[in-house]
Amino acid sequence: MIIETRRLSKNYGPVTAVKDLCLRVPAGKISAFLGPNGHGKSTTIKMLLGMVRPTDGSGDVLGYNITNPKESIEIRRRTAFVSEDKQLYGYMTVKQILAFTRALFPQWRAERERELVTAFDLPLNRVVKGLSKGMRTKLALILALARGADLLILDEPSEGLDPVATESMLQAVVRAAEEGATVFFSSHQLSETERIADHVFILKRGQVVVEGELDELRERYRRMNAVFVGTPPLDRLPLATFENAETDRHTLSALTKGDVDAIASEIRAAGALSVEFHPVNLRELFLQSVKE
Amino acid sequence: MTENSVSLYHLINTVKSHLLRIDPASGVPIYQQLVDQIKHAVEICGLIPGDQLPSVRVLAQELIISPNTVVKAYTELAYEGVVELRQGSGAFVVDQELKPKSIDKLREAKAEVHGLVEKFRRRGLNDGEIRRLFEAELLATEEVPAKARQRP
Numbered sequence: 175m176i177i178e179t180r181r182l183s184k185n186y187g188p189v190t191a192v193k194d195l196c197l198r199v200p201a202g203k204i205s206a207f208l209g210p211n212g213h214g215k216s217t218t219i220k221m222l223l224g225m226v227r228p229t230d231g232s233g234d235v236l237g238y239n240i241t242n243p244k245e246s247i248e249i250r251r252r253t254a255f256v257s258e259d260k261q262l263y264g265y266m267t268v269k270q271i272l273a274f275t276r277a278l279f280p281q282w283r284a285e286r287e288r289e290l291v292t293a294f295d296l297p298l299n300r301v302v303k304g305l306s307k308g309m310r311t312k313l314a315l316i317l318a319l320a321r322g323a324d325l326l327i328l329d330e331p332s333e334g335l336d337p338v339a340t341e342s343m344l345q346a347v348v349r350a351a352e353e354g355a356t357v358f359f360s361s362h363q364l365s366e367t368e369r370i371a372d373h374v375f376i377l378k379r380g381q382v383v384v385e386g387e388l389d390e391l392r393e394r395y396r397r398m399n400a401v402f403v404g405t406p407p408l409d410r411l412p413l414a415t416f417e418n419a420e421t422d423r424h425t426l427s428a429l430t431k432g433d434v435d436a437i438a439s440e441i442r443a444a445g446a447l448s449v450e451f452h453p454v455n456l457r458e459l460f461l462q463s464v465k466e
Numbered sequence: 467m468t469e470n471s472v473s474l475y476h477l478i479n480t481v482k483s484h485l486l487r488i489d490p491a492s493g494v495p496i497y498q499q500l501v502d503q504i505k506h507a508v509e510i511c512g513l514i515p516g517d518q519l520p521s522v523r524v525l526a527q528e529l530i531i532s533p534n535t536v537v538k539a540y541t542e543l544a545y546e547g548v549v550e551l552r553q554g555s556g557a558f559v560v561d562q563e564l565k566p567k568s569i570d571k572l573r574e575a576k577a578e579v580h581g582l583v584e585k586f587r588r589r590g591l592n593d594g595e596i597r598r599l600f601e602a603e604l605l606a607t608e609e610v611p612a613k614a615r616q617r618p
Contacts, residue, residue: 204532344530352523352533368490372534389495389538450605453493 176201176325176356177222179233179240183380184217184226191217192380194231199358199373204351206367206388207360209377210464215360216258218377219329223250236325254323256331260314264303268296268313281322286346290316293342308334319346326350328359332366344370368456376463384463388456395459396434396451400426400441410444412437418462429454429462488529496531500539505548508559509572515561519549 177199184192192214199205209215220226222235224246236252238245263271272291276282291298294312297305305313311334318326326347332340344366351357351370361367367374374391376384384391398416400406406426408419419428430437430451438449486503488496507513519525519540526533540557543549549557586596 203534341530345527348526348530348533349523352526365491369488369496369530370532372532389497389535392493392495450602455491455493457491458493 175199175234177233177235177358179218179222180231182218182221182231182233183229184214184221185229190380192221192228195381197233197375197382199356201356202351202354203372204347204357204370205359205373205375206371207358207375207377208362208364208367208460209360211362213377213464214380215377216329217380219258219327219360222327223253223255252323253325253327254318254321255326256311256314256318256328258329258333260307260310262302262310262314262317265301267299267301268305269298271302271313272298272316275317275321279321283320283322286349287316287320290319290342290346294339306334308336308339311335312339315343315346319350324355326355326357326359328357330360330362332361332363340366364457364460374456376460378464384459391459392453392455394431395454396430397454397458398426398428398430398437398441398449398451400446400449402426402444402446406446407444412440418465429458486529488531490531497535497538497542500536501542501546504539504543505546508548508562513559515559517559518555519557519559521556 175198177197179195179197182192182195182197183190195214195218197218207215207218217226221228222233222240224240224243228241233240235249238248240246240249263274266274272287276284276287290312294309294316296309296312296316302310302313311331315328315331318328328347331343331347335343340363347357347359348370368388371388374384374386374388375382386394402424404424406421406424408421411419411426416428416430419426421427426441426446434451438451441449486500486507488499490496492499504513504519513519520528522533522536522540525531525536540549540551544551544557547560547562550560551557583596586599587593591599
């Protein structure tokens with residue numbers, strides 16, 4: 175595991191941002207960290223990098239303890255990070271900040287830098303303060319992706335990017351993974367997440383509610399639609415295997431988990447005329463998981 | 467340019483733009499979509515024995531999907547005997563002796579499906595109804611009996 179947390183918690187006064195979080199991020203994979211706004215994603219990421227102190231619990235990143243100040247310096251040194259606010263030195267020009275960062279990292283990939291500068295169409299002589307939000311994101315991404323780091327932590331990397339730049343960003347992320355890097359990114363863009371993620375974590379109120387290999391989740395969950403003669407007899411149905419069952423006159427619709435055959439025969443035994451199962455995509459799974 | 471790079475170039479372009487169409491939101495695992503589509507490409511001779519599939523890096527970047535997904539798909543294809551993985555040089559379509567037979571089978575089935583569809587149309591079913599009948603039949607019989615058969 176590249177990232178591992180043990181009952182990590184963070185309170186801001188009376189507000190619980192993260193609660194007993196146990197994250198296990200596998201090495202060499204692309205992991206997505208999903209969740210509604212304000213449910214603890216950025217707080218978690220900042221705790222992983224030693225930028226916010228946990229109220230309770232602990233964790234390791236790349237084998238270094240996140241609560242030990244000395245070790246957390248090592249974490250930041252070895253991790254390429256794009257923060258939510260994309261903070262950069264405002265007084266430097268794009269060219270200067272690239273040269274400055276290049277000098278800090280011996281594994282700097284000059285070719286990657288050139289490709290991305292071209293793909294993102296960045297104005298090299300403009301000062302950072304004068305960049306738009308999207309351009310600032312592009313610059314932060316170049317600084318992170320050209321570093322040749324073993325671990326990339328990206329907090330909403332596609333925020334403010336146009337579709338063309340998003341495509342270049344995703345391509346660079348895929349390339350980094352192909353070169354062996356571990357990628358951990360938060361996002362609200364479920365369609366792009368669905369393309370590139372190997373592993374998914376869905377966070378709700380500071381806790382992981384769904385976690386797993388994306389392929390495995392796609393196989394485990396199904397949308398079930400059953401039609402009955404009369405009203406679905408809810409008292410005779412195995413509701414424990416459902417999530418968010420909804421009924422509408424003769425039909426019952428629910429997200430099911432696990433053995434499709436067993437569920438189908440139970441539903442038929444309860445009088446269903448027809449039972450159908452359909453694949454579930456990430457959007458559906460996400461919306462159901464974070465529903466209050 | 468070597469012969470190899472020419473054929474690879476050709477392959478990437480055809481494979482990417484015509485044969486492989488990934489739909490991430492369909493709910494079907496992407497590696498499974500790749501496996502199905504590459505198998506289909508072999509069946510219709512879009513890929514012929516000896517053809518080299520794009521490297522993991524190239525395909526992951528062309529389709530913008532995780533390289534691990536490509537590895538998973540190629541491994542599955544190798545397991546099913548569709549491709550052969552050669553150390554350090556990539557995945558190659560295997561010469562399957564069964565192939566002519568499977569093409570005949572498909573051709574035969576296609577003719578039968580054609581006849582059936584025509585019959586339904588003559589009886590006054592519209593295309594939407596026919597499509598739904600086929601889909602419902604596949605849905606109803608596909609997964610459940612496949613699993614049931616495995617049971618003793």
